[in-house]
Amino acid sequence: MDTYTYNSSGLTDCQSFYDCLTTELIALRYLSEDRESYEDVVVLDEFVSTFINRNSSSADDAETSAITVLDQVAFLKDSNDVCLEAPIITQHPEPKIIAVEGEVFSLACQATENPSPTFSWVFNGQILKGINSNTLTIKQANASHSGTYTCLASNEVTSVSSLHCDVTVEFAPIISEHPQDTEIEHGNIEGAYFTCEASAQPLADYQWYFQKSLSIDMEFIQGQNSSTIEILSPDFTQDGWYTCEAWNEHGRVLSNAARLHILNISMPEYSNNITIDLYREDSSKSPNASLEDTITNVISNDDPEVKCLNYQESNPQGKTFLTKITFEIKSTAASSIDIVTSSRQDSAQRVKDKIDDIHDKGVQLQKLLSQGELFEHQGEVLEVIGFNSGLNGPICPNHQYAHVDGYICVNCPPGSYRGNYNLPAVCQQCPVGFYQPKEGQTECLKCDGYINTDAGSRICLNCPPGSYRGKDAVCEQCAHEFYQPERGQTECLKCDGYTEADIGSTICSDIPLSSSTPQSKGGPEEVNIVEFIEYTLIILFYHILLFGKLFDR
Incomplete structure (x- = not known):
């Protein structure tokens, strides 16, 4: 066998019969890997290897083993499994496609081999179900079709992938974020901002408009x-109103208009509240000066923006020998500075100066009216036994609030009110059921009984058809078998016994129910008598045929 193998077999990659047989079995096993015949080749390989590794065999054993080997390789004679080849992509999809929303685009690939392959398509890593053609057509392109596509060609051997195709579906801008209403006080250096975002392909350009x-x-x-x-x-x-326009080569779109309220401002007021406690002394004692002149000299009438206000005298607990004097050293609204045309820094500095001024005047009075000092007042000699002062503010008009820096007063924005002089000066949201469309107001307006609002509303909202204004001024949908065709109502209407309506309905359906009496939607369904008779005849005919067949037997 070795001589035949070496001289006559034509096998050049091996040296002996044993070596050549082993080499060919390894090659056959490698060739059949991942094919249907692989398990049979493994069995053949193991049988032959066991046989040739025996030390000796009889002629009968050799003959029997040879027949067994021939039987085992018979599957190779009538099967072309080892001759199958993997598909080869001969036409790849285009590497890049740009489509326009609403239009048609197609992808195609081709592959050959034996047997002929089947096709499928992969989109962003997922196989598209129900598509088994070498051509993929999208009839109404939209943004969701943008991504990576790959063609798969498959046969009994394996599956191969084409080069991928990147598809971009271009579309006109769609506003995804509209600018929102806002308000800001006049001259705020931080400024107001509006944002407008649009989804688009290619990316949108923007332009802003003002009204x-x-x-x-x-x-x-x-x-x-x-x-x-x-x-x-x-x-x-x-x-006013600010609107953005987003555009690209496929179209233009305008955002909703957003309102910018510039809130009016004013200078706040501050006061230094003074309390002087006095004791009536013997008139024989000599006072230092007049109490009235002392106070007047400190609070000069030459400054029109600083005044002595709310002056009062009293005898605590009715004791005539004791006198309590109270008054305010108050800075009034500045007339020497135009807060509208002046910068925020100038206005703030002016307010700081006024605060320092009234504070200093309080300190001066405290030094002059120190405890034990004697003063003449209304023909009597009074001794100072107590002095107190306290800074109070910022004090704003009853339709404004104090800015966080305390140096300006700002109109309450729409949707809010103030309406008092209590400190701290803050605005309140309009409560549920009320609204206020204007700035700088002292109260909110009440919506009528057919209108709904949330807290802080600037307008009253009518409840839409199919709903009504329920508790807490909230719109609620009409219940099942109720309807409401009009806007801004406080209740829904009940359908009559021959009609029905779903939740949130604006009309009642005119479809008759199953009987002349009202039934719930979950009750018996209407029976069609014609269909019932047809069904009964079919069942009867079936039983007649079945009986006839049994009788024949």
Whole structure:
């Protein structure tokens, strides 16, 4: 066998019969790997290896083993399993496709081999179900179709993937974030900001427009071409509506208009509350000076913005020998500075100066009216036995609140009110069922019984058709078998016994129920008598046929 193998077999990669047989079995095993015949090849390999490794065998054993080997390799004679080949992609999809929303786009691939492959498509890592063609067609493209596509060609041997195709579906801008109403006090250096975001492919460009509150014209805002606009240190000329436009080559869209309220401001007032306790002395003692002149000299009438207010005298507990004098050293609204045209820094400095002024006047009085000092007052000699002072403020008008820095008063914004002089000076939200569309108000307006609002509302909202105004001024949907065709109602209407309505309905259906008496939606369904007779005849005919067959047997 070794001589035949070496001289006549044509096998050049091996040296002996044993070596060549082992080599060919290894090659056969490698060739059949991942194929249907692989398990049979493994059995053949193990049988032959066991046989040739025997030390000796009889002629009968050799003959029997040879027949067994021939039987085991018979599957190779009539099967082409080892001749199958993996698919080869001959046409890949285009590497990049740009489609437009609403239009059609297609992908195609081709593959050959034996046997012919089947096709499927993978989109962003997931196999698309129900698509088994070498062509993929999307009839109505939209943004969700953007991604990576791959063609799969498969046969009994294996599956192979094409090169991937990146699809981008372009579309006109869609506003995803509208600018929101806001308010800011006049001259605030931090400014107001509006943001407008749009989803688009390719990315959108932006343009902002301004409409004054009492105008119908929209003005082009020069140089504002981003999705955000900022209005720094705003003045009253910038009070109004702001709208953004997003656009690309496929279309344009306008955002909702957002209102910027520029809130009016004023200078706050501060006061130094003074209390002087006096004891009536013997008139024989000599006073230092007049009490009235001493106070007047400190609180000069030459300064119109600092006044002595709310002056009162009393005898504590009715004791005539004791006198209590109270008054306020108060800074009134500054007339020497125009808060609207002045910078925030100038206004703040002016307020600081006024605070320091009234504080200093209190300190001066305390030094002059120290305990034990004698003063003449209304023909009597009074001794100072107590002196107290306390700074109070900021004091704002009853329609404004004190800014956090304490140096300006600001109108209460729409949706809120103040209406008192209590400190601290803060605004309150309009309660549920009330609203206020204007700034700087002392009360909110009540919505009528057909209107709904949330806390802090600027307008009253009508409950839409199909709903009604329930408890806590909240819109609630009409219940099952009720309806409401009109806006702004306080109750829903009940359908009559021959009609029905779903939750939130604006009308009652005119479809008859199953009987002349009202039934719930979950009750018996209406029976069609014609369909019932047809069904009964079919069942009867079936039983007649079945009986006839049994009789024949």
